[in-house]
Amino acid sequence: MxxxxxxxxxxxxxxxxxxxxxxxxxxxxxxxxxxxxxxxxxxxxxxxxxxxxxxxxxxxxxxxxxxxxxxxxxxxxxxxxxxxxxxxxxxxxxxxxxxxxxxxxxxxxxxxxxFEPSVAGGIPWIQNLKRVLRIDDVQSIGGILNGTSNFIIDAIVNQHVSFDEALKQAQDLGYAEADPTADIDGYDVENKLCISTDLAFNTLVKPGDAIKKVGIRNLLKEDVDFFLGRNMNIKLIGQARLYNQDKLAISIEPTLLPVDNTIATVNGNLNYVQLTGDTIGPLGFLGQGAGRKPTANALLQDVVDILESNPYYDIDGSHHLVIDNNNFSAEYILRTELDLSELQDVSNLEGKYWRLANQTIESAHMLYQEILQRDNKAIMFRQ
Amino acid sequence: MxxxxxxxxxxxxxxxxxxxxxxxxxxxxxxxxxxxxxxxxxxxxxxxxxxxxxxxxxxxxxxxxxxxxxxxxxxxxxxxxxxxxxxxxxxxxxxxxxxxxxxxxxxxxxxxxxFEPSVAGGIPWIQNLKRVLRIDDVQSIGGILNGTSNFIIDAIVNQHVSFDEALKQAQDLGYAEADPTADIDGYDVENKLCISTDLAFNTLVKPGDAIKKVGIRNLLKEDVDFFLGRNMNIKLIGQARLYNQDKLAISIEPTLLPVDNTIATVNGNLNYVQLTGDTIGPLGFLGQGAGRKPTANALLQDVVDILESNPYYDIDGSHHLVIDNNNFSAEYILRTELDLSELQDVSNLEGKYWRLANQTIESAHMLYQEILQRDNKAIMFRQ
The missing domain is CATH 3.40.50.720 (NAD(P)-binding Rossmann-like Domain)
Structure with a gap:
């Protein structure tokens, strides 16, 4: 051929x-x-x-x-x-x-x-997601979808360097572009999450829709150290969850995970993606999410599938879902120079770190956006 | 159909x-x-x-x-x-x-x-392994292939129970048979490792061939605690590695892993399998390795593949490999009541724990078999 x-x-x-x-x-x-x-x-x-x-x-x-x-x-x-x-x-x-x-x-x-390599690079994520859907409905998808930001966080944790030094390493190694916006502001994850969501739920979600997004641009070494001291690791997680048949909670957030959580251990520029299906339960995939050979490999897997006339299980996007991030309560931690002690459901955790209780994804992100207006170095973590 | x-x-x-x-x-x-x-x-x-x-x-x-x-x-x-x-x-x-x-x-x-569910249950391991082989040669395969023994170790670690209590829990939950031999002596892993090896290397390896095998039957809570105190977790790992074109190192061993190693965090009765390919690099799969629904799901994936006439990428077993565990140096730790201080390349780690240096898989297992003759409660860990 x-x-x-x-x-x-x-x-x-x-x-x-x-x-x-x-x-x-x-x-x-x-x-x-x-x-x-x-x-x-x-x-x-x-x-x-x-x-x-x-x-x-x-x-x-x-x-x-x-x-x-x-x-x-x-x-x-x-x-x-x-x-x-x-x-x-x-x-x-x-x-x-x-x-x-x-x-x-x-x-x-x-x-x-x-477009197998468009999400999670060399990981056969799309192929496996589509196969799962032959039998199961999928309730949720998500994971570590950007190797560059994962590399940066990992370098801060394990090489004890600053964010800027970690970013420079990523650029020197060719993981990050000269303009790192797509990686560190979550746009790259957003693209991959939209594609995965479309396939998982047979719907059509576009970047910029109501997806709630926090990147790692404002992450500091002191944040990493602060949470490590509490046995928590930070990972940039993109996730989408179907609920009430027609609603979708979808967000991209630096997320705090216990250090012995499997996802918390995914290091370097690796990616990890997981789905949860009706009968298969949780299914996770670990591998190289970018890079010359893994990406080329995934392209060639697609080419071989065409050569072998293997079915692709196309979607038609006909399942109309409403993105609604108001229904899940979540706990967040905010780091800011501002004094938040007057705010309802906010308590001081230690120093600049504040715990937001009784939030939905929507309300937490709204509060964070307000805080960013006055402290553009602030960062919010999902717990 | x-x-x-x-x-x-x-x-x-x-x-x-x-x-x-x-x-x-x-x-x-x-x-x-x-x-x-x-x-x-x-x-x-x-x-x-x-x-x-x-x-x-x-x-x-x-x-x-x-x-x-x-x-x-x-x-x-x-x-x-x-x-x-x-x-x-x-x-x-x-x-x-x-x-x-x-x-x-x-x-x-x-x-x-x-026979997708025959290895790692609901994890689409065989399908993915065979797809990888369309492009890459695979150098090694392995991981946690027995959910019951993983459940037992996890219960000892996280519920602080004895081996016997953990085994009883596994039996009560239906994970382990009344006769747990296949699970705790590594026979179940051996079957799965043979099947995976056959597929990965287009060869034919049978259980009982020269595969070196240590199960977890002799594992004690004190072993788990001893290594946790050194930030190591124990996992029963089956692995096969191709080398020198025609040789295979293949073993099943309780293995010591840093607690923040991804495989060390795989808990409960989950399975984790990994391969390393030429261009795809490392690729790992996490999921339910047994149980009614995941196993039935994997059987049905096979049925749907037949219905869709999807290619299976059959093997013919024509790649003749010699199992030779003499070539890789590995470090082992043995727990025994015996005094090993007179043995060459053996040093006392602490109390009943002895470190074997300069071993091959073959020589370490030979020594362990000799020790078992005099101390049938001894156990050996790969480091």
């Missing part, structure tokens, strides 16, 4: 490398064309900037999109579907935003749309 | 229950016949003791074997293949022992043989 790769960066190059080095893949797959920027065109290596020529080539069955970002990835994926090509992608931003359009267009053209 | 269930005990009944309660399964699957003991026959409920009538029924495509044990499970599975039926089973003992015969006979008759 002939495939084309869009982009030959870290992930796209990884796809080509794995195929080149794997006898069992080379006998099945041929990289017929690679779409690159104009200045990188090289006909002797099948590198072209002429996308139309790829779309017009009937021998090419699968487009492997590794460009990242929204544009031109969105347009190139849509054009691929219209040209009758199957598409696989690792691009969580474009999938989270355009899930509905992609599903529709793929279906119209009777082709496959797969 | 019509299926027949052999046995209507805990797991067989669970299969029927899940189908009955699931609209999405009921529209696809029909339990056409249930094979039961003579005294349970009830024609009004499709319960028969006449296996030949099931084999002769061309409408029945899948035999779901839930009898357990070696006989008559072995004969009934072989007869099913010969009658052109697909077989799914949760029966690790019979699969570990007769893998070669079953694979051969299924192939001869062009039918599917699946």
């Amino acid at each position: 002939n495939i084309a790769i869009l982009g030959l960066g870290i992930v796209g190059g990884g796809v080509k490398d794995i195929i080149d080095k794997s006898p069992r893949l080379k006998e099945k797959l041929n990289v017929a064309s690679i779409w690159v920027r104009k200045e990188k065109v090289d006909a002797t290596q099948n590198k072209t900037n002429d996308y139309q020529s790829i779309l017009d080539n009937d021998d090419i069955k699968v487009i492997v999109e590794t460009l990242g970002g929204i544009h031109p990835a969105y347009e190139m994926i849509m054009d691929a579907f219209k040209a009758g090509k199957n598409v696989v992608t690792a691009n969580k931003a474009v999938v989270a935003k355009y899930m509905e359009e992609f599903i529709y267009e793929a279906k119209q053209n009777n082709v496959s749309f797969r | 019509n299926i027949a269930i052999l046995g209507l005990g805990i797991v067989g009944g669970g299969v029927k229950d899940i189908i009955d309660k699931s609209p999405r399964l009921k529209e696809k699957l029909n339990v056409a016949s249930i094979w039961v003991r003579k005294e349970k026959v009830d024609a009004t409920q499709n319960k028969t003791n006449d296996y030949q009538s099931i084999l002769d029924n061309d409408d029945i495509k899948v035999i779901v074997e839930t009898l357990g044990g070696i006989h008559p499970a072995y004969e009934m599975i072989m007869d099913a293949f010969k009658a052109g039926k697909n077989v799914v089973t949760a029966n690790k003992a019979v699969v570990a022992k007769y893998m070669e015969e079953f694979i051969y006979e299924a192939k001869q008759n062009n039918v599917s043989f699946r």
Whole structure:
């Protein structure tokens, strides 16, 4: 089967490398064309900037999109579907935003749309989630979905460095971008959580909807030390839970976990994702959530599934859910320079740390947003 | 699709229950016949003791074997293949022992043989392992494969009870049999490790081959407390590692892990299995390794795969591996009433606990077997 790769960066190059080095893949797959920027065109290596020529080539069955970002990835994926090509992608931003359009267009053209690496990288999370749904309904999903922020927290805990030093390490290692916003403000988790929620509950949730989100930008080493002193580890957890049949609680929060909790032990830039199903109960997956080889591996798993015509268990997004974070009581701890002693249901834990009792996700995040107006270094933790 | 269930005990009944309660399964699957003991026959409920009538029924495509044990499970599975039926089973003992015969006979008759729940129960371990092998070679597999022994250790740690009390709890909860030998002496892990090894390395390893095995029968609360005082938790770990292309190190041992190691935190009767692949790196799976619903769920996943004609990625066992536990140096700790101070490479750790240095798996187990001759309550831990 002939495939084309869009982009030959870290992930796209990884796809080509794995195929080149794997006898069992080379006998099945041929990289017929690679779409690159104009200045990188090289006909002797099948590198072209002429996308139309790829779309017009009937021998090419699968487009492997590794460009990242929204544009031109969105347009190139849509054009691929219209040209009758199957598409696989690792691009969580474009999938989270355009899930509905992609599903529709793929279906119209009777082709496959797969995006295993878009959530949790090398972990076969989407494949397993979809298989579970053949038998069970799923009540909740969630976990550690951003390896960069997990690496940063882990470096603060185990290398005793500051947040800034940990972030710099992550950037030096290529885990974090020069602009780390997507990782440390939770946008990357939000994309992955939207995609997972869509699949788990056959619905359509977009980033920016009513998802409550706190990142780790304001995390300090003193926070880590403070909670470690109480035998708690901090993890950035994204989670979604179905309740009352049609309501969804969905949030992304630095979360306090006992140090001997399994999720609290997931270190380095690993990811951990878990679901809870009717009969299967809890099912957790641990592995590399990013990186050249694991991401390329997951893309190739999707390609092989297309080659083998394995069913994908598509969603149609017809289960209309209301995001409502008002129904679950949760306990939060806030670190701020402000004096919160006058607030109802707030008690001082120690120094700058305040315990919020009797909160819902909604009310706690509302309070936190108010506090951020006056103390933009404040941070809130879910307990 | 019509299926027949052999046995209507805990797991067989669970299969029927899940189908009955699931609209999405009921529209696809029909339990056409249930094979039961003579005294349970009830024609009004499709319960028969006449296996030949099931084999002769061309409408029945899948035999779901839930009898357990070696006989008559072995004969009934072989007869099913010969009658052109697909077989799914949760029966690790019979699969570990007769893998070669079953694979051969299924192939001869062009039918599917699946056994997802035979290892790690509800965890989709076999499915994921086989998918990984589509792209990667796997270097090692292993983890917590016996929920009963994990429950016992966890109860000693967290409920501060004795081994005997923990075992009694496991029996009262239905986790352990009246004769707990298979669980606490490592035979159950051995079966699961053989099956996983066969699949991971395309080889054929049988229980009783040169696999080095220590169970938890001799574990005492004082052992648990002793190592907890050193921030170590004990887990019964089965593992297999390929080396030098054609050699296999394979062992089952109570293993000392730092309390903040992810595997050390797997509590209750959960299972955790991990593999390491060329490009995917480490990939871990956590879930319920036994129990009515998770096991029945995994059987039904196999049935649905047959219904959907999903590829199984069969093995032929042609990769001949030599089990050789002489090449890896490992450190062990032995607890015995004997004085080992005269032995080479043995030093006293504290009281009855002795540290063995410069060992291979083979030499440590040989020494332990010698010590057991004179102190049958001794126990050895891998560090």
